[in-house]
Amino acid sequence: SQKIEQNSEALNIQEGKTATLTCNYTNYSPAYLQWYRQDPGRGPVFLLLIRENEKEKRKERLKVTFDTTLKQSLFHITASQPADSATYLCALMFSGGYNKLIFGAGTRLAVHP
Amino acid sequence: DTGVSQDPRHKITKRGQNVTFRCDPISEHNRLYWYRQTLGQGPEFLTYFQNEAQLEKSRLLSDRFSAERPKGSFSTLEIQRTEQGDSAMYLCASSFRDRDGYTFGSGTRLTVV
Numbered sequence: 001s002q003k004i005e006q007n008s009e010a011l012n013i014q015e016g017k018t019a020t021l022t023c024n025y026t027n028y029s030p031a032y033l034q035w036y037r038q039d040p041g042r043g044p045v046f047l048l049l050i051r052e053n054e055k056e057k058r059k060e061r062l063k064v065t066f067d068t069t070l071k072q073s074l075f076h077i078t079a080s081q082p083a084d085s086a087t088y089l090c091a092l093m094f095s096g097g098y099n100k101l102i103f104g105a106g107t108r109l110a111v112h113p
Numbered sequence: 114d115t116g117v118s119q120d121p122r123h124k125i126t127k128r129g130q131n132v133t134f135r136c137d138p139i140s141e142h143n144r145l146y147w148y149r150q151t152l153g154q155g156p157e158f159l160t161y162f163q164n165e166a167q168l169e170k171s172r173l174l175s176d177r178f179s180a181e182r183p184k185g186s187f188s189t190l191e192i193q194r195t196e197q198g199d200s201a202m203y204l205c206a207s208s209f210r211d212r213d214g215y216t217f218g219s220g221t222r223l224t225v226v
Contacts, residue, residue: 004155034214041222043117043204044156046214089155099211100146100169103155 003027004104006090012110019080021107023073023090030092033066033073034101038087047088048075080111117218119205125224126195133191134221138207145188146215147180148204156204162188195225 005024013019023033032051036044050057050066050073057064063076077084087108091101118137126132138145143164148156159178161169164185177195182188192199202222206215 032212043206043217043219046216049212049214091155093211099144100158100161101215102158105153105155
């Protein structure tokens with residue numbers, strides 16, 4: 001069956017360090033992979049999209065890599081701040097068919113001052 | 114345009130009652146999605162509209178769930194004969210193109226007692 005795996009344990013890091021979150025998937029041929037941020041009680045907020053033929057994407061302090069051989073994406077937040085504390089969701093969109101996103105369970109990031 | 118709006122924000126209902134939620138997407142977006150999210154999990158796909166056409170419905174969705182999007186604008190999600198297992202956050206999202214990230218609403222939190 002199709003599966004998206006994100007670290008279920010919370011990631012705790014010190015302010016100023018780089019946070020790295022992992023997303024692994026099986027049995028997919030995704031067209032796109034997206035990352036979202038979700039705060040408690042709120043809907044997810046879109047951060048970045050990377051296509052299957054792209055290796056890396058950057059936006060300000062955020063960087064996403066996509067390795068279709070390893071079936072893995074890494075999400076990096078550099079110079080992390082306490083305001084970056086949230087749950088980060090990985091989501092895949094299939095090529096062909098309708099463009100629905102399939103989400104992972106998310107990883108909670110806590111940045112400590 | 115203030116983004117995706119969902120109403121109500123919270124709904125408490127007795128088991129067996131019917132409930133209806135409303136979603137107003139971003140006006141330029143022709144794609145609209147409904148997701149359900151429970152604590153500690155990622156959003157789970159329910160259904161997808163392109164304009165007024167419902168193009169996909171999750172196999173997980175029982176016959177008690179129905180969604181409409183008349184005239185391709187706002188959408189409603191109805192749950193008939195609610196069960197305690199229906200308690201969750203119901204999220205609506207919209208997008209303009211399949212390569213865009215989704216814009217989510219803040220969700221409707223349903224509690225079935």
